[in-house]
Amino acid sequence: MWPANGGSNQTWTVTNLGNNYIYLTNAYSGFAMDAYGGSTSSGAKIDQWPFANTSNQIWKVVSMGNGNYELLNKNSGLALGVPAATSGTGSASLLNGTGLDQETVTGAADQLWSFNN
DSSP, X not given: OOOOOOOGGGOEEEEEEETTEEEEEETTTOOEEEXXXXXXXXXXXXXXXXXXXXXXXXXXXXXXXXXXEEEEETTTOOEXXXXXXXXXXXXXXXXXTOOOEEEOOOOOGGGOBOOOX
């Protein structure tokens, strides 16, 4: 996570695969958003990897209303989210540089995403 700066490293291309499934390609690297190593574990980190059309790189888009969406990894069924802060508060981290992970679906704000043109 990092404050929005308009950089290509913060821009993702959405490719619609049908049936509410997508993959996301980073505009800077050209790599796909990927659940690291094909993990099905909650807490597994999210990385970028060359697109291989594997289920750990495919995400299901679920509308939660008000322009918010859950992104569920096809391989694991877990939600793209912001991990808890290391302070032990149980709340999602707000620190710059925090990496994303996949988590048990809760519908919490740290698992909601929006798309902008």
